[in-house]
Amino acid sequence: DIVMTQSPDSLAVSLGERATINCKSSQSVLYGSNNKNYLAWYQQKPGQPPKVLIYWASTRESGVPDRFSGSGSGTDFTLTISSLQAEDVAVYYCQQYYGTQWTFGQGTKVEI
């Protein structure tokens, strides 16, 4: 299985400041035939299921604020929140859907 490792495990960011979360996969999730990275980012708030923010590593889901952005390719990816808002306090997960077994990172807790 592809192992997903996020860093850091937690971070505290001031309101209005930038938050950066990293995700590394144990093998490339870039598919050569279509040049797409099979990686998504989710936000999970307490008592709720994960909600997709980003797919194909950098495509924002409809309705997701543009302060959320994804970047990276191959094995190294980043989720950036450009200006942290109070409602962004949550745990963020990356997930690969390249292999037959889909796997998640261990999560990054973002606090104010």
Place this chain on the structure above:
Amino acid sequence: QVQLQESGPGLVKPSQTLSLTCTVSGASISSVSYYWSWIRQPAGKRPECIGRIYTSGATNYNPSLKSRVVISQDKSKNQFSLSLSSVTAADTAVYYCARAGVDCSNGLCYTWFDSWGQGTLVTVSS
């Protein structure tokens, strides 16, 4: 708008079988455009994919759980189900059903989870 709703016992005894059902509304599990999945998440841990089923009946299971898992579907009720046998305390988790899209346009057919149920807590305890 698709909605998924998990149902089943919240408490299961060790060595028994955990059985959950996901009722889907706003979409058909007979659609060729989606996989229907079960995912679990122990408290404070990452989500873990248990397995998925496609409209054809084809299934894919997590190898670590494969010997104990069966995912099935009832198209007449627009439901799919999870059966996990010989449970232990390690199977205590919130169990989610979820939908992932199918896009085989370039060879790999997999996409992200775009819809989730609210989740149901299953505790394994005597």
